Amino acid sequence: MxxxxxxxxxxxxxxxxxxxxxxxxxxxxxxxxxxxxxxxxxxxxxxxxxxxxxxxxxxxxxxxxxxxxxxxxxxxxxxxxxxxxxxxxxxxxxxxxxxxxxxxxxxxxxxxxxxxxxxxxxxxxxxxxxxxxxxxxxxxxxxxxxxxxxxxxxxxxxxxxxxxxxxxxxxxxxxxxxxxxxxxxxxxxxxxxxxxxxxxxxxxxxxxxxxxxxxxxxxxxxxxxxxxxxxxxxxxxxxxxxxxxxxxxxxxxxxxxxxxxxxxxxILFNEDGTIDEVEMTTQGIEGPLDCFRPLDAYRGCRLEGGCYIDARGEGEQHYEYIAHFGMGNTVTYKYLFFPERPCRVMLEASGSGDGAAVEVYLDGREEKPVAKIALANTAGEDDFQKFSGFFTGEVDGNRHSLHLRLTGERGTNQETYVCLKTICFEAGDAAESEE
The missing domain is CATH 2.115.10.20 (Glycosyl hydrolase domain; family 43)
Incomplete structure (x- = not known):
């Protein structure tokens, strides 16, 4: 990875x-x-x-x-x-x-x-x-x-x-x-x-x-x-x-x-010795990642907007996270596979998230999000709390790219920024996600 x-x-x-x-x-x-x-x-x-x-x-x-x-x-x-x-x-x-x-x-x-x-x-x-x-x-x-x-x-x-x-x-x-x-x-x-x-x-x-x-x-x-x-x-x-x-x-x-x-x-060599361009991925040499495996947010392979990877702590206490995740910013992860349909999507987030939500998309942002996770304020950027939302999409056994996008309700402060630490899909009763 x-x-x-x-x-x-x-x-x-x-x-x-x-x-x-x-x-x-x-x-x-x-x-x-x-x-x-x-x-x-x-x-x-x-x-x-x-x-x-x-x-x-x-x-x-x-x-x-x-x-x-x-x-x-x-x-x-x-x-x-x-x-x-x-x-x-x-x-x-x-x-x-x-x-x-x-x-x-x-x-x-x-x-x-x-x-x-x-x-x-x-x-x-x-x-x-x-x-x-x-x-x-x-x-x-x-x-x-x-x-x-x-x-x-x-x-x-x-x-x-x-x-x-x-x-x-x-x-x-x-x-x-x-x-x-x-x-x-x-x-x-x-x-x-x-x-x-x-x-x-x-x-x-x-x-x-x-x-x-x-x-x-x-x-x-x-x-x-x-x-x-x-x-x-x-x-x-x-x-x-x-x-x-x-x-x-x-x-x-x-x-x-x-x-x-x-x-x-x-990478692959063609018969004539040329090399085709490859994309940056999260999976790297491993192949598509199991969606039920907790994923560190900093492993995003493409960041859009002003968000970036930052770090806190030293030695064994060192960890990295997505910082300055603002309105309209997107983090992309490539690629995940879904052995079964998830029930919920969980995020660890921190910061001034009141009125904001993270929309979760698979493969692109042209379709409806497969989950929407409402956030709330935490005690500070180093106070990560868990937030979750129901998974409402469908999966087909193929690999999928994952996109996280920050949005807000009408009147939400456009200067809102949050931090993301981990993301994980959770298994459960399929009927539960439709409640």
Whole structure:
């Protein structure tokens, strides 16, 4: 279910890797929740056998361990990691353009013995590494103009006569930043933050028969527009895991460009190697969710209006919720299945809800709502109370999208805002819902 990590972790820019041990490892930047800044001074590694339950390896690498003394107070930006020989090599970058590599005997670190990568060091951000079939190493980096070349890891230098500029450009490919590389069936795929729709909210891809190009733009894989009112960028990767392919991307939260959380969706390759665009979902890799399973409201995959995901508490007390849910705002969840017809719909809500109601729709808002849940004032935004309404719709065993919309009675204050914490459909006697 998306986001895929526990909610207290804000991990964007993710590279997903799976090696011989079968564990899926995630490498990414680390935002600080609620702060108006990108990234922090440490990386965490996450490992999972099923992409549902995650082990956290905290502090696998920190700014204090980078290769340049004067950069040890500079935040760490997007990394990549690859197994090269008997070492796991973490390729890192920093907000000042420094780039380097550090080493570990395990996929989760700690990574040590950092050295710079020349000439990428001080020249850009967002490294990506490919170990080709013949063992050759290819290194990519850059913002607005992607660069790359063959890497000699022993010296930490790119082989000068292989260095290629403008592998991707903003003008031709919509390239903004965040390059990632994979190889499939002899074709090289560059995945990147794509600005061709006005903001770099998309992950686009380009293909080539050679690792250093030329690359032809293939299209968009996913667009995170709608995850937050101020959503700005996207950055991620594609990965083959247990024979299936997935796209890993992030969504911003907290009514900001920041506090970004990693999500994942299945993708399919067509016979010609192209990738069709996929939508953001709540279900992610799991498939449609049982409607009788309590659903955290913050897992909405599309927010309309001024509402956004916010958080309270720390550590085990941390929780996330939909904040600033105002008149006409909508939160969408994709997708749910209904093993039987529900009796009621329950919400946990807080705030100034007197005179307001949440209308519940399946599949769209053109039809009548399947439930209407009247709200009331609570003692404050952190005082969540349960409210419910009868389910009056019909279900057919297919998957359905779920939409929550705030409405009010005549005279209701149009500045009314509430918060939503959980939603759940409740089973019961079918006749009861018709009373």
């Amino acid at each position: 998306n986001p895929i990590l526990p909610p207290q972790f804000y991990i964007p820019d993710v590279e997903a890797r799976q090696w011989d041990d079968g564990i899926v490892y995630l490498y990414g930047s680390s935002d600080r929740g609620g702060e108006n800044a990108y990234c922090s001074h440490e990386y965490h590694v996450f490992g999972s056998e099923d992409m549902k339950h995650w082990t956290v390896y905290s502090g696998s690498f920190r700014s204090e361990n980078v290769h340049r003394l004067q950069s040890r107070t500079v935040p760490l930006y997007a990394p990549d990691c690859e197994k090269i020989g008997d070492k796991y090599c973490l390729f890192y970058c920093q907000g000042n353009g420094d780039e380097g590599v550090a080493y570990s005997d395990t996929p989760y670190g700690p990574f040590r013995n950092a050295q710079g990568i020349w000439p990428a060091d001080t020249d850009g951000i967002d490294p990506a590494i490919l170990v080709d079939d013949d063992g050759s190493l290819y290194y990519f980096w850059g913002q607005y103009h992607a660069k790359g070349g063959k890497l000699d890891l022993e010296t930490g230098k790119l082989i000068s006569d292989t260095i290629t500029k403008d592998i991707l450009t903003e003008e031709e490919h919509g390239f903004h930043e965040g390059i990632s590389i994979r190889k499939r069936n002899g074709i090289y795929y560059l995945i990147y933050s794509d600005i061709s729709r006005g903001r770099p909210t998309c992950l686009g891809y380009a293909v080539s028969e050679q690792p250093l190009g030329p690359y032809k733009k293939g299209g968009i894989i996913i667009d995170n527009t709608g995850c937050d009112p101020k959503s700005w960028n996207n950055h991620g990767s594609i990965a083959r895991i247990n024979g299936e392919w997935y796209v890993f991307y992030h969504r911003s939260t907290h009514n900001s460009h920041f506090s970004r959380q990693v999500c994942a969706e299945p």
